[in-house]
Amino acid sequence: MLMFILRRLASGLVLMFVISTATFFLLNLTGQDPVRQVLGPVASAEQVETKRQQLGLDEPLITQYFQWLGSAVRGDLGRSWFTNQPVGELLSQTLPPTLSMVIGSLILAACFGTLIGVTAALRRGRLDRGLQVVSTLVQAIPGFLVALVLALVFAVQLRMFPATGFTAFAASPGKWLASISLPVIALALGSLASIALQVRGSMIDVMQQDFVRTLRSRGLPERSVVVKHALRSAAGPSLTTVSLMFIVAISSSVIVEKVFNIPGIGTQANTSAGRGDLPVVLGIVLVTVVLVVVVNLLVDLAQGWINPKVRVS
Amino acid sequence: MRKLVGIAAVTAVMALTACNGSSPGGSAASTELDIAAIGTPESFAPGNFGTGPTTQFLQPVYDSLFRNTNEGEPAENIVTKWSYDDARTKLSLTIREGVKFTDGTPLDAAAVKANLDSARKGTGEAGGQLRFITEVAVTDATNLTVTLSAPDPSLVPNLGGTAGVLASPKALGTPELDTTPVGSGPYILDAAKSQTGIKYAYTRNPDYWNAKDFPFDTVEVTVFNDNNAILNALRAGETDFAVVTDKDSNSLKSAGLNIQSNPAYTTSGLYLFDRKGSLVPALAEPKVRQAINMALDRDAIHAQVFGGKGKATSQVLSSTSDAYIPELDKKYPFDVDGAKKLLSDAGYANGFILPMPDVSPIYPDQQAAVTEALTAIGITPQYQPVNGQTFISDLLAGKYPAAIFGLNSPRPWDFAQIALTPESLWNPFHVSDPTVVDLINKAQGETGEAQTETFRQLNTYLVDQAWFAPYIQSDNVFASSADITVTPQRYSTLPPLWGLAPAQK
Amino acid sequence: MTDNLVTGTRKSLEVVSSAPQGDKLIKKFLREPAAVISLVFLALLVVVAVLAPLISSYDPTATRLADVLAPPFTAEHPLGADGVGRDVLANLVYGAQTSLSSAAIVIAVSLLIGVPTGLLAGYRQGWIDGVSMWISGALLSLPAIVVLLVVLARVGRSTSLALVVFGILIAPSVFLLIRGSVRAVREELYVDAARVSGLSDIRIMVRHILPVVITPTIIQAALLAGAGIGIEAGIAFLGLGSSDKASWGLMLNDASQNIFNAPGLLIWPSAALVLTVMACTLVGNGFRDALANYGSSAGPARKVKAAEHASSTPEPARPMKKAPVDPGDALLVIDDLRVSYPRPNGEKSDVVKGISLRVERGQIVGLVGESGSGKSQTAFSVLGLLPGQAHMTAGTLSFAGVDLLGMTPKERNGLRGARIGYIPQEPMSNLDPAFRIGSQLTEPMRHHLGISAKTAKEEALKLLARVGIPDPERVFKSYPHQVSGGMAQRVLIAGAVSCNPELLIADEPTTALDVTVQADVLDLIRSLQAERGMGVVLVTHNFGVVADLCDQVAVMRNGEIVEVAEVTELFTNPREEYTRLLLDSALDSTSKTPADHPVEADMTTETEGAR
């Protein structure tokens, strides 16, 4: 078990290394002068040179890369070229809103998706067909459209939720919940539909399994057969979906954050990538990869819990 | 199963009502001011920031040497008395006594010198405004002299803007100053509630010398990346003040918000940079430039693109300045046939291709209007995809012969400095016209009526020669909640912090 | 969107093994109305895109200040004009071009990358497979938008570049699909057979692997099209795409900027986008469903399985024509039992055609027959575990004098496990892989007998020891996959008798076991039966097992009982021709050679079955 975790973490480290390297060189690809960009048009050539030295950009690219890598390994991700803010601090500020949204939406999508999927699998008939149509529809609606409409209706018109901004959980749990509600719904809707379809599919498969019939033949209550036994087996494929959804949700958060003006990692990525703030972009890329690695690891561990056979390998 | 669904639904409803209970109450209380901003401050270090929207972030924490009046005239603030010598190259300043920075450092002449010296090395637009300063000499604790290399008609008003902000000498030069300001202003940045680049929360400076001008207990400036988010925030009562687009103003008004428009001191138009014809020879021909001016249906653009806000004009110098000449706007009436004739007179009867940056992501409607106008007279605009990151530097490097653009155009002198001299930043092809150079040099040494007259001559010459093809001097439209009043300031694109006050009930 | 593609991949993989030929698939497809409508919609869209210049005379990018936010439903602008005076209709139809070409780019890029690598990794395996799997995993764990932002920020706004990047990012979904399909096919015996037939690798790839891969690839392409169209709109909406072409995303961007002035603008591009993406998904799913249904009807053995789906026990109904038979003191009385399944064409197929059977207390009754004779269906009817869509009627179905037909599903459930035990055929697939054997044994005991967890564990350990498991403690703690098939079958027998049932229904309890284990298990069943005096219904096709265990034998054929006899009687003196034929087919030394019964060569009458 421990070996498994270590192996996954090692693989994650390799992934982090590869991706950050790719990002680093990609960002340096076009040969634009980042210093001029940082200082703006007014700065003199002399000032630009000074800044260049200050940022260490006068060094060869490879040296820059290893310097960055060296300090990154020690946990120092550098400072933003533009705001001079430490990247670590910046990430610690922008992660909470995004994680609140992403995790919240996954929980929402997983709970309701499972519920709907199981119900559809067991009931079949009209409910089932309805679910499939609605799911396909919901999946086809772009997230930004949902966000736009939610903001208009529930925030601007009904004023049930704030239209913009994010309140930290520590500041006020109630306001925190209110501030992420609409973004969470906007993010969750598509995933909810996928999970519902996924759970429905696996549930139908599992309910056809021999062991379910045997459990029934033992006279166990239907609830135990469905919830305790079948659902656990059906959860496996859905869990994999959840880890993919996590990645998709991080992607979608760029748009949702924009609509709700939430100061999250997506907004930061957009701004920093736009102006070529290399240390920040690298930091964001690293932290997203870490998150993905961790989530995948958790999902794998959960898979092991669900399916003891997996644990062996 | 049904039972489970029921439970889940109930939980959801409870969660929703809980949210509702704690939903934002808006910022109706007069003690809190919420401002929506669209840009982020580059830095809090004097000299390293711009002069435009950055003001919103700086004014709460920094005093500036002067404080311009609503008419845009410099008035006392930290400086209580000031005077120029006859050559207008030596400026003597007297500093207010007893003011302290929030870190306890006294704000004295030495502190002012430290700030000016530091700021003039700055890389921002504000730093650039101090480029004529050659020396700052401290006379005593409250007096100092600023020596200039040449007269700078805008220096004093600029010192009433972001070029004149004062940070604690202790903080100057430290990297922390980029993100954490230490000033003597009416408010202190609350780092715990702020997030660099995203949200800036300010609380009262208890020791401020002039607290009465700043009625709000707290000020919060939030950066927005999306126009719709600003509109939503305004409508939901989450923000008190924001700059909005002309088009949105009507619907906001009907949603109960106060709408005010004020000159933005920005001239929008087709900037014909390549007047020498380096890239597009046709542009060297005044008749071609005049034809372009005649092809623009300024009234239609005014009505359709700018929602009737701002002023349709063919002049680049601010219509609020004395150099503005109303008659000049009649020089290029919308006349497609006339324009075509001019083109053919210049030898371009079949038009030509005009490469320009594709600005449709930011100004889709302006680009649409310009395309329509140019196409009508046979000029083919060729839009080239733009990299947002390098757009400005590409423009400055003279990559595009012309561009749909907007330049800040407050006082005539400032505009001449940024766009008309051969060395000007926004004269990317470094076009040198003896008439223009002479008139600017003449105005530099002049004051009052004489200077105004020179600028009027300059203006007339620019329009005659069709240096630019402006169409609108746009307005900034301010949307504000009913709880506050907004008093704008002349030559300032945004109202100053003290221009925002709780509404009288 | 990515997650759908990848989960879709998994679903597509499930249908790989049954590659049909075109015409039948299309017929199946045509039976899915949603998919057909979607396909028609997409076809129309293609027509619209191609004929765009004929539909609208406007240049979609041409702007007219006079027309800014022009109202819809006018002769000049049928759908109005947008915030910069572009004709909405023109943008809508030309936008279709952009959307379709975006779909084409994404499909082309991801297929170009995914198909060759998938074929290579799937066929070659080894390190190529390992490396490409790692890369695919790495690509899948990248948040697409962040990558797009980085690339676009550096290279500049370009929709086609963004689509190419997206195509690369999504290529793993194709790769995984192809690789999975190839691996699945590789495992198929017919590929082994082809290899043994002397076919070269390339020929095997072309003849046997590619055809199987093509259909799922088409399905995936449909889903990719939806994703591509969606991502193009997203990129354009974010202002990261090219602006010199009409695009629904640009329209949405414009509409969202005018959302308070002209909210109606949002409708057209949204509808076009949502409907198109939906249509792509539905077409893909339609093909997949057509394939899935298709695959399931491949063999008779699979038919029942696919037709079965989980649902509550069907309501049994009593045919009105006959009066119930008096059960007397028999343990189980079946009279005129009929089971039928609906066919896709609306008819019913009868699998049990009115059989009657009686089981006395303590008696072992064998139910013998070949595959498809209805013996298992009979067993499930007694248990009340027929699949949902089965239709069952009976004149009488009573157990220990109680009428089973009149019972509620809950009452019926109370009997199962407690008074009627069940031993299934496949030991491994009949244990829940996620739970320890111990908990699977104790759960029914605690439920039916109301005993404590501790008592239940003691009982379970005793039972495990009783069924001949040498180390009950260890097996109690084990998961099903940790024990052998023979052990698992013993566990299932222990489970079946754990609550001391009066009737035991064993459905081919030894078929999946090795012959030595079979003998042990038969011994076990016999001794348990003797010890507890249970009535047993033993479903089997093996006359050896019948001879070993049964008191009474019922021979089934085509849903009917052709003969019921006492066991010795049946073997020494079979009355029916069919019974004799079956007995003669048995290969043990006592039987005559099958050559005495010439094989019928006419395949129209022949029904050679497989189990």
Add this chain to the structure above:
Amino acid sequence: MTSVNQTALPQAEPLLRITDLTVDYRIGGFGRKRTFRALQGVSLDIKPGETLGLVGESGSGKSTIGRAVLGLAPVTGGDIRFDGRSITRLSKKERRALSSDVQVVFQDPYTSLNPSMTISDILSEPMQVSGTSKVDAQRRVRELLDVVNLPSNASTRYPREFSGGQRQRIAIARSLCRHPKLIVCDEPVSALDLSTQARVLQLFSDIQEQTGVSLLFVTHDLDVVRHISERVAVMRRGEIVETGTTERVIAEPQHAYTKALLLASPIANPARQANRRRERRLFLDAQAALSTAAR
């Protein structure tokens, strides 16, 4: 019906000789390697025209022998000689060339035929590889269908239109199409119903009689072996425990395992089965006593 009679080989020379064959399967994927020994030093012979039954329980390695002969299993040690030459490690080309001599019939009639090909395609495919013309191939297909008692109109249909037994006949026809000398039959009847089983076995016997082909007949069922083969090898845990004529092995099994196997198989006769059950009981008790004594 063209029949290929036995090649003129001296009776002593076996058609297939397996000596000391060892097969290891790698388990676990990329990175982590473990091996599982499926066969351990197995030797056996098949003479031309002979049928060798290979009996064992699941996991005994009996199918692996067949797969090794076909080149489908990783041989780690030992030698397989066919027709006097070693075929243990052949290049792909040589293996393809061998395909006309060595053929196979698999267990599962549902997966051993490509569902998307017609019967005609399936049967003519091996011939096309060897360059047979279309017309000749079609003629041969008709012949083959006749041999396995399927009507000639079957050739245009797809596998799923046939029952399990019929499919197995098609698989047999495919194995015959290039007049092989040896057919590896991997549990070819164990998935079939009893009556079908008998008929398919009969078909094998008939074909052998007509063509003189050798069969390596892998099965778990001693009754099947008794029916089809003259000689039998009993396998257990990757090794052969006993070889001999079928009659002899069944009548007087030498190895305890063979005996256990025989006694475990139930007879379709209640009285004799009761007898056998008792015998088995006694045998098992004796075995247990033996192992206790040994300890």
